[in-house]
Amino acid sequence: MSVLAAKGFRAAGVVAGIKSTGKRDVTVVVNDGPSAAAAAVFTSNRCQANPVIWSIEAIADGTASAITLNSGGANCYTGQFGYETTERTAQRTAELLDLQPSDVLVCSTGLIGAGDEIFRAKSLAGVEAAVNELGSDETSAHNAAEGILTTDSHEKLSQRQGAGGYVIGGMAKGAGMLAPGLATMLVVITTDADLEHAALDRALRAATAVTFDRVDSDGCMSTNDTVALMASGASGITPDEAEFTSQLIEVCAELAKQLQQDAEGASHDITITTVGAASVEDAVAVSRAVSRSNLFKAAIFGNDPNWGRVLAAAGTTDAIFEPQELDVTINGVMVCKAGTPYEPVDRVDLIPRETTVLIDLHAGECEGTILTNDLTHDYVHENSAYSS
């Protein structure tokens, strides 16, 4: 039930004609309270889309009662006209729901530079249609999740029930351009827990740091990434913050995994875990360096357990380790031990989509994982034909 799993929310997704495919492309999610507490994190890309610029301002007071998302144009680098399109989208949503514009977050996703008069007109008409269709049933949840997709092959949903019965539910879109600092990835999470902004904000930052920030499908950071968390308080439960955070991490991790599994053109989902690190930062740095090696990613596509490319990538980091002490295990086979060939590489079975790479630095007790994908012909094809 995605964003409608928690009590106190309504949603809709409609066809506004922004997408040439005729699929749903405008989604509105409304928090009916009693609380309007919210938190959000955004792309750390300095080139931010207009909806991100707007939403950073709108969330500054720690509340949000609605979020409007359109798919089919990023509304990024579209100048003052584009910013006004976002502003009007929030204004129209607010008018129709009897809110202030600053209570409305806005998200967009699609091609950078796209956001002309037609995009504006369709977006605004879409807001009206979506508000008219707002519901709290399963169909509404489904339509809302569909309305944020672009090249995604399917909806991405997750939910958990916390102690005492409060609920967290979420939906996500994203299928490439996935990298740290939030990977175009739009995520809306709702909860009926009763928590104030500060607690929501801490929980959301803790959760995204170990989930979405550790998806690195292709090293490319989007201008539009947004993860918004809205809490209605409708369950009447104020959970323990640590317990809430751990439930939220599970929801975010499940959505992050779905983003990885739906990455454009990928044929392997690669989980790269570095252990024996002196710090979590070192472990993440090594895993991320490997996840960004095109040579390694092309080898995995070719079912080639090329551990030399793992070590060559590790060697570009500042992490603490002795180059001659590294072990590399691919899908359970230790192909390199203490910096020399160990088990025969032909024992590694790379036919399954799910692939694991384990790097032991022998330098400490910490570990860190990055989720990535292989580099395939389909990736090149889909990303060379994207805007045409």
Added chain:
Amino acid sequence: MSVLAAKGFRAAGVVAGIKSTGKRDVTVVVNDGPSAAAAAVFTSNRCQANPVIWSIEAIADGTASAITLNSGGANCYTGQFGYETTERTAQRTAELLDLQPSDVLVCSTGLIGAGDEIFRAKSLAGVEAAVNELGSDETSAHNAAEGILTTDSHEKLSQRQGAGGYVIGGMAKGAGMLAPGLATMLVVITTDADLEHAALDRALRAATAVTFDRVDSDGCMSTNDTVALMASGASGITPDEAEFTSQLIEVCAELAKQLQQDAEGASHDITITTVGAASVEDAVAVSRAVSRSNLFKAAIFGNDPNWGRVLAAAGTTDAIFEPQELDVTINGVMVCKAGTPYEPVDRVDLIPRETTVLIDLHAGECEGTILTNDLTHDYVHENSAYSS
């Protein structure tokens, strides 16, 4: 005439059977003096191949009288056995030439983890054959240049004549795995200028910093990169250091360009120049970030002047700029001005292999260029099949 353009050198390249293709795979270049001054720079990858570990020690005294290069195995992560193979290669070369082993630099290139007994036996036999064939004619220069190639489609050569008549000549190999900190790339440059180690070292570091270090074909840094410069002094000329450095920069730039042009599977050579930067570091950082965007590189492959991907990559850097002030010009067409669409993208002709991207940060007077390539089906194919 590559490494034999300058007076005082002999060279040879022979078929030692390391490569399965039957092509030349062991090269020896000898400096007959009167001077043996030399300098070298190596990969900044912390995971260094055995020949790099050896050569760093061997060059420490500022001299080198010979360099032995074999292609067909990287001799990296091959343990103590692999290091001893390198050591014996230097010893054998030294014996045959009446030198000390520490006068001999060694380079290898090929698959990481490759370097077994057979590799050792063939390498040592190859040294003997090469020393027997040492010559100073054009055929010898050609054979030497051929003996260092792997997936390269052709030899890479350059030469310049400096003030007073001294000569600098060089040869290079490299066709992918090209990234900063020296990009597998082996380069041997010879000169008959009479300069001491300290001057050669300053000149070489100055030259590589603005040439080889600014090739970033695929973001992947090798474990074996080596650029060696040997000066025989045979011209009797001691050039002005600045003049020598500027000639050396031209030789290195010409070889770097040839590396870019021969990058595995590439269909576009992309020159990314960032101008209007507050510092050279900022300009290089922005150009490099764009050069590492798989989305941008796939777009260029698809003849799509996707400037949004240029800006999205720029936004991941710490360079000083205002996101809304950026201009992007692709092949002479300003497609984005002050952060908004400007000239129509269909005016950009991306059919030619040579592609230029110009980014103006409007933040200062500095500029910096990175040479890169597009991301193609052939790149994925060649790098997924490399070790098989």
